[in-house]
Amino acid sequence: MTQTIPIRLTVNGRPRAAEVAAHHTLLEVLRDDLGLTGTKECCLVGECGACTVMLDGRTVDSCLVLAVEADGADVLTVEGLASDGRLSPLQQAFLDKGGVQCGFCIPGQVVSAHALLAHTPHPTRAEVEEGLAGNLCRCACYEQIFEAVLATAEGGDR
Amino acid sequence: MSADGVVSTRVGTSPNRVGGIGRVTGAQQYVADIRLPDLLEVKLVTLPVARARILSIDASAALAVPGVHTVLTATDLPQPVPRFGPQFVDRPVMATGEAKYHGEPVAAVAADTKDAAEEAARLVAVAYEELAPVVTIDDALAPGADLVQDPSIRPNDPLSGTNVLREHRFGWGDVDAEAATAAVVVEGDYTFPMVTHFAIEPHAYIAAPDGDGIAVWSTIQHPNWLQRILAGVLGLPLAKVRVHAPDPGGGFGGKQHAKFEPLVAFMALRTGRPCRLVLSLEQTFQAVRRTTTQVHVRHGLRADGTIAFVDVRADYNIGAYADIADRVVAKGSYPAAGPYRVPAVRILSRSILTHTTPATAFRGFGNPQVNWAVESNLDEAATALGIDHLEVRLRNVARTGDTLNPVDTRCDGEWDQSVRKAAELIGWGSPLPAGHGRGVALGIKSGPTTGLSYATVRLLSDGSVIVLAGTSDMGQGARTVFAQIASTELGVPLERIAVVMGDTSIVPYDQQTSASRSTVLMGNAVLSACRDVQAKLRTMAAKLHGLDEAGISVEGGVVRLLDRELGVMDVLRPGLGRMGGEVIGNGMARKDAEPDHPLSGSAAFFEFNCTAIEAAVDEETGDVTIVKHVTVSDVGKALNPLQVRMQDEGAAIQGLGHTLMEHYIYDDAGRIRNLGAIDYRIPTSMDLPLHMESAVVENGDGPGPYGAKGMSEGALLCVASAVGAAVRDATGAELHDLPLTPEVVWRALRERDRRRAQEVAR
Numbered sequence: 020m021t022q023t024i025p026i027r028l029t030v031n032g033r034p035r036a037a038e039v040a041a042h043h044t045l046l047e048v049l050r051d052d053l054g055l056t057g058t059k060e061c062c063l064v065g066e067c068g069a070c071t072v073m074l075d076g077r078t079v080d081s082c083l084v085l086a087v088e089a090d091g092a093d094v095l096t097v098e099g100l101a102s103d104g105r106l107s108p109l110q111q112a113f114l115d116k117g118g119v120q121c122g123f124c125i126p127g128q129v130v131s132a133h134a135l136l137a138h139t140p141h142p143t144r145a146e147v148e149e150g151l152a153g154n155l156c157r158c159a160c161y162e163q164i165f166e167a168v169l170a171t172a173e174g175g176d177r
Numbered sequence: 178m179s180a181d182g183v184v185s186t187r188v189g190t191s192p193n194r195v196g197g198i199g200r201v202t203g204a205q206q207y208v209a210d211i212r213l214p215d216l217l218e219v220k221l222v223t224l225p226v227a228r229a230r231i232l233s234i235d236a237s238a239a240l241a242v243p244g245v246h247t248v249l250t251a252t253d254l255p256q257p258v259p260r261f262g263p264q265f266v267d268r269p270v271m272a273t274g275e276a277k278y279h280g281e282p283v284a285a286v287a288a289d290t291k292d293a294a295e296e297a298a299r300l301v302a303v304a305y306e307e308l309a310p311v312v313t314i315d316d317a318l319a320p321g322a323d324l325v326q327d328p329s330i331r332p333n334d335p336l337s338g339t340n341v342l343r344e345h346r347f348g349w350g351d352v353d354a355e356a357a358t359a360a361v362v363v364e365g366d367y368t369f370p371m372v373t374h375f376a377i378e379p380h381a382y383i384a385a386p387d388g389d390g391i392a393v394w395s396t397i398q399h400p401n402w403l404q405r406i407l408a409g410v411l412g413l414p415l416a417k418v419r420v421h422a423p424d425p426g427g428g429f430g431g432k433q434h435a436k437f438e439p440l441v442a443f444m445a446l447r448t449g450r451p452c453r454l455v456l457s458l459e460q461t462f463q464a465v466r467r468t469t470t471q472v473h474v475r476h477g478l479r480a481d482g483t484i485a486f487v488d489v490r491a492d493y494n495i496g497a498y499a500d501i502a503d504r505v506v507a508k509g510s511y512p513a514a515g516p517y518r519v520p521a522v523r524i525l526s527r528s529i530l531t532h533t534t535p536a537t538a539f540r541g542f543g544n545p546q547v548n549w550a551v552e553s554n555l556d557e558a559a560t561a562l563g564i565d566h567l568e569v570r571l572r573n574v575a576r577t578g579d580t581l582n583p584v585d586t587r588c589d590g591e592w593d594q595s596v597r598k599a600a601e602l603i604g605w606g607s608p609l610p611a612g613h614g615r616g617v618a619l620g621i622k623s624g625p626t627t628g629l630s631y632a633t634v635r636l637l638s639d640g641s642v643i644v645l646a647g648t649s650d651m652g653q654g655a656r657t658v659f660a661q662i663a664s665t666e667l668g669v670p671l672e673r674i675a676v677v678m679g680d681t682s683i684v685p686y687d688q689q690t691s692a693s694r695s696t697v698l699m700g701n702a703v704l705s706a707c708r709d710v711q712a713k714l715r716t717m718a719a720k721l722h723g724l725d726e727a728g729i730s731v732e733g734g735v736v737r738l739l740d741r742e743l744g745v746m747d748v749l750r751p752g753l754g755r756m757g758g759e760v761i762g763n764g765m766a767r768k769d770a771e772p773d774h775p776l777s778g779s780a781a782f783f784e785f786n787c788t789a790i791e792a793a794v795d796e797e798t799g800d801v802t803i804v805k806h807v808t809v810s811d812v813g814k815a816l817n818p819l820q821v822r823m824q825d826e827g828a829a830i831q832g833l834g835h836t837l838m839e840h841y842i843y844d845d846a847g848r849i850r851n852l853g854a855i856d857y858r859i860p861t862s863m864d865l866p867l868h869m870e871s872a873v874v875e876n877g878d879g880p881g882p883y884g885a886k887g888m889s890e891g892a893l894l895c896v897a898s899a900v901g902a903a904v905r906d907a908t909g910a911e912l913h914d915l916p917l918t919p920e921v922v923w924r925a926l927r928e929r930d931r932r933r934a935q936e937v938a939r
Contacts, residue, residue, distance in 0.1 A: 040292065056210035057203015059426075061377050062458045066854035069377055097203035110201040114193040117819045120827060121652030122200030123378040123426025129201055148862045155854070157377050157427050158652045159830035160823055161862045162869060 026090040030055065031099030039086040046070045046081035048089075049096060057097040057126045061155075068154030071127035072096045078134045080153075097126035100133060108174055109133055112167040120158035128154045132168045141172050186664045186671035187733075188883055191819035195656040195676055196424065207426050208381035208396050209455045216383075217246055219444055219454040220294040221437075222284035222301045223463075227310035227847025228532045229276045231303065234284055238300040244293035246448050248301060250284045254443060259410045260330075263402065263434045265342075267330045268498040268535070270410065270439045276305070277325060277497035278532050279848045280463025282437070287444050287452050310532035310847035311340060314471055314492050317529045325497055325530035342499055342528040345507045347775055349583050350521030352486045359477030359485040363558035367550035368914045369897075370840035371469040371494070374539055375859050378426025379461045384442040385451035390417025391442055396425045398432045398649045399689040404681045406435040407442055415681075422679035428651035429831070430538030431465040433691055434501055459852040466841065467539035468493040468505050468528075472550035474513075476558040482572045484555075486521040487514040491547055495528045496535040503528040505536070508623060509543015511776055513551055516581070516592055516621040516785060517573040532847055538691060540828065541893050544622045545835070549915060552618040552898035556905070566902065567605050567617050571596055574619065577878075585623070586780040590811040590886075592619075594874045595787045599809040602870050603789035612796065613804060616902025617789045620894025624887050625692040626778030628768040631685035632702035634663060636710050638757040640746045641673040646703055647687030648678060648695040653889055654820040655695045659703045661816060662882055666707035668734010668745060685763075693784055693887030696816060698766045700882045706764030713760045714745065717752035782879055785811040786891035788829070792903035799923030801837060801904055806866035808896075813879025813886035824889035825871045832896025833866070834859050837916050909933075 023038040030053060037052045049055045049072070058081060059069035065080040072081045073095035100107045109132055112118070119125050128151065135142060135150035142150065147168045156164065186192040199205035236248035251258050251273035258273040260266045272283045284301050288294035311317050311325055317340035328337040336343065356362060383394040390413055397403045400422035408418045425432050437454055444452040456464060471492045477485035491510045495502035510526035559569040574596060575581055575588035596619065600606075603615060633645040642663050648655040656676040663674050678684060687699060711731040718736050719726040728739045736743040749760065770777045791805040808829045815821040838858045842850045851857045871892070877884030901912045910925035 050210075054212070055203075056206070056212075059207075059377070060209065060455075061379060062854035064853060064855055067377060067458075097201075101202050106198065106201065113201050114197045117191070117194075117823050119194055119197050119200045120654070120823060121376070121378070121425065121427040122197075122205055123207060123376070125200050126203045148865075151862045153861075155377060155859060155861060157375055157429070157831070157859065158823075159827040159860060161830065161865055162826055163823060165862075 024087055026087060028089050028091065029093045031096060041087060043086045044082050045072070045084040045086050045089045048086040049081060055096055055098055059123055059126055068127040068131065069124050071130045071154060073130060073134055078131055095130065097130055100129060109136065109167070109171045112171045113164065116163050116167040116170060118160055118164040118167040120160050124154060124156045128156065128164055135168065136172055144169065186661060188661045188665050188816040191817050192657065192661065192671050194654055195660045195671065196650065206423055207378055208383060208394050208423055211383060211394055213383065213385060213451040216451045216453055217287040217289065217448055218291045218294045219285055219287050219441060219452050220298040221282040221460070222286065222298050222303065223280050223282055224276050224303060224305055226307045227279045227312065228308045229305040230308055231272065231274060231276060231283055231305050233304045235302040236284065238302065239286055239297035242288070242293050242297040242300065244289035245297045246287045247444065248284055248286050248297065249444055249447060259439065261406050261410050261435060261439060262499055263501045264503055265330065265499040267326060270443060278534055280460060280534065281497070282440065285440060285444060287448055312531055312533060312843055312847040314494050314529050317531050325532055340530045342495065342530055343503050345510060345526045347511050347524040348522045350486070352488050352521045352523045355486040355521040356477050358479055360480040361558055361561040362475060362477045363554060363561050364473065364475035365554045365557060366913060367472045367474065367553060369470040369546040369549055370835060370915050371466055372835045372839040373462050373466045373841070374429045374431030376425070376427030376429060376431060379456045379458050380432065380436060380464060381455040382438050382441045383451060383453045384438065384445035386445055386449055387419060390419065391445065392419045392421065393438055393442060394421040394423065395438050396432050397422050398425060398428045398651060398691065399434065400649065400679060400681050401647060401686050402689055403435050403438060407438060410439045411442060420681040422649055424679065425649055425651040428649065429540045430542065430691065432651070433538045433689065436464055458854060462849060462852045462857070463534050465537050466534045468495050468502050468536040468543060468546065470546035472547055474550045474554040476554050478558045478562050482562065482564045482569050484517055484519045484573050487519050487551065488523045489513040489547065489551065491526040493526065493528050493543070493546070494531050494533065496531060496533045498535040500535045500537040502536040505538060505543040508776060510547055512544065512621050512623055513547045515551055516575055516619050518575050518579055540831065540890050541622065542692065542890070544620065544894050545832065545897060548620055548895050549897045549901070552895055553901055556902050567600050570617065570619055584774060586783065589783055590785055590878055591874065591876055592785050592811060595785060595809040595811050598872055598874065599787040599789040599807050602807040602872065603791060603805060605789065612907060613791060613793045614903045614905065614907025615789065615791050616899045616906055617787065618895035618898035618902060620786045620788070620891060622784040622890055622894055623776065623780035624782040624784060625694040625698065625768065626776050626780060627770045628694055628698040628766065628781060629686070629688045630699040630702040630766045631687065632699060632706045632764045633685055634703065634706035634710050634762040634764070636667065636749065636760040638749070638753050638759060640669060640749060642667060642669050644674065644676045644703060645684045646676060646678055646699050647684045648699045649690040650678060651690070653824060654817060655699070657820060658696055658700060658816050662700060662703050663707055665733060666704065667710065693889050696885050697781060697879065697881035697887050698768070700885065701766035702764040704764065704882045705766065706762040709762030709764060710760050713762065714748055718743070718748045721748065721751055782886045784887060784891035786894055788892070788895045788899040790899040790903040792900060792907055794904055794907045794922065796926060799919035799926060801900070801917055801922060803833065803866035803900065805868045805870065807870045808892040809872045809874065810888050810891045811874045811886065812888045813881065814875050814877050814884040815873050816883065816885050821873055821888060822871050825892040826869055828889060828892035829869065829871070829896055830860050830865060832893040833864070835916060836897040836900045838918060840916055
């Protein structure tokens, strides 16, 4: 059997522990061990952004982070954005502006946008384009996603 | 119930997407998110070659890996190995005897964990002899070329001894006679690259024994078609094959038809446990792609700018198995003459088998490939005649009721309105900065030629509604539109309507989610189910009030008696009484096949689009910037204007992918070299037009609910043609091959310089 390593991390504010294989990624542990399937798996080479999460305040492609590297870290996934059953203003704006089609890339898009607004509360359109450049949307809903992010920024609350 | 709530969700408004909340919270369950107890993970065994004779397979080392339950090879399947396909029964459950494309599975492993399955898949020892593959159209048509398909697959077919799967001949009038009336005749050759769908959700499949039947979860667009395929391959009655089709994470045609579901089903039956296969993105590249084309086109224009004839030969490379690709070839080449009045048309198209990824449906269904050639050549012909590129289109575009193809549906829209609108929005004819150019192109696609959709609408005792509709909502927003139809007809706000899809044991039959049909066909079925509910409410009201039914009308949630108006609940509550219950309405929309029609059915509607582009070209690098992208679609009636905009703009940007950057690169051995997201580029947020403007024309002249037409492919049809035209306008370069990467454009610029220098020297 593959040897496992114990890790502890905080996911969406909740302490979690897991026994992980050394070669398993944070994405695999989130989805397979912790049951948090909101974070999506697509390219597995850090190009598509579907697996984007925040790790200690910065966005990462969770397919490129070994789970053991996340030992002790604070992780935010798409499941952590809504609170008390209420969508965050950013999530609501994605719906209001039509930023969602098939939805498969959206967990990564929302987390990237959340991080962008955390660091740049009033981004220009160019900053939004740049900030989301790592998140592919094959439905190509980019324009509506930009509108959602910019509207949230204007609203002053993410 | 609040009237305001209904007003804001009826058709013509843009309420938030039904199913949207789960998509922004991560709660939406796609196939790969489903967890079943005792699940086994499946991994495929493939060969690093395009084509090989399989000599033997030794699974002993793989079976020794702890946690491995089975290694399935073709010899473990019923013999002869079952084959399937939507058009030809040609694709084996897994390769048998010969592997015919890079990535075709020759064995599959099921294990307790992904790690064990992966390790075991690497340990399956396949002895094989590499064979020279047929990769290109030229390879396939060369005299003496190896046959991709065994002739026994198509007995009694005169073409079965060739790599041509089928030839299609369409047309009308006398091309040669009309050629005599032409002032100019211009011809050219154009190619379209091999591109892939790249849905962000890779294909995924789960199969599980289910009593004396089987349950299958798939990222499929056509669950009922898959049910039929599985029943055939497994020898089960339809009722014992339950297909669950959770909303796909993007389909674009690539998820229309069965791929590895039969394989995973056999593994589940063999192990007695649920088995799951999730493809990697690289494997999806090897599983689905668009047909690629070589087109020769000839136009004749008369002195007055009218089109005298169009003559098209289109060869499509469809890969190793037919899938639905031959239908793509037929339906994609059929409208090759475009949305114009043309007295004589001759079309010859061929579907050609090669040892490459089996091609399938992809948004536009064979039309963008031919459109690129035909619209580009029309520009060349107009230039030769000295007529403006917008003017030649306005002069020839069909007007409402005009004949296009004499045996097909006549022009069903005010198409010139879309053209004029696009011209206005792009500023056609106004001065441009140096290095900029403009192009305009028209796209037309035949809508569904047959169709069958059933829907059930259940009005529950509290006045809330469940709509059962077997469309797959893969992002186009079908749930929302069906809910809006029910909202409009029954006067119920959207938050009190649920739309259930994707379960063949519960939801009534739907033929398929394709050809931009669902708003029209399933929409009409939902509408007629709502009308059935209304009729039953009328009966109920008549009985309650002792009136004749003829004096009662039900419309939009209002029940009108002779002397007063009641709400639906005023009738439903006393009508159902203490035991509760519900009112069930059924609806159907059907378009029958026409046996004598060249496509076996005329178009239910046409998708029409005009795209106009302003592009800037960097003379030093060949880099193309889309300065402005205008896309105008004739949609009949936008039932949800925001979703229409999203579909049009999304299709437009998807079209920029094959126009500017996307293409498979093959090595000499017939293997795709650029598998995956690093080496195959699709448009990102940094690749968008500097300005995108989408608009619609709404004349209520479609066959769908409230005059809607199908849409969502239209805005992709002629993107390449309009961009190519803009680049030619900006540079004077000749362009025949997509994608217009900087390298391709740079080479065309240097060729232009060489040509100009020669002209000066002369």
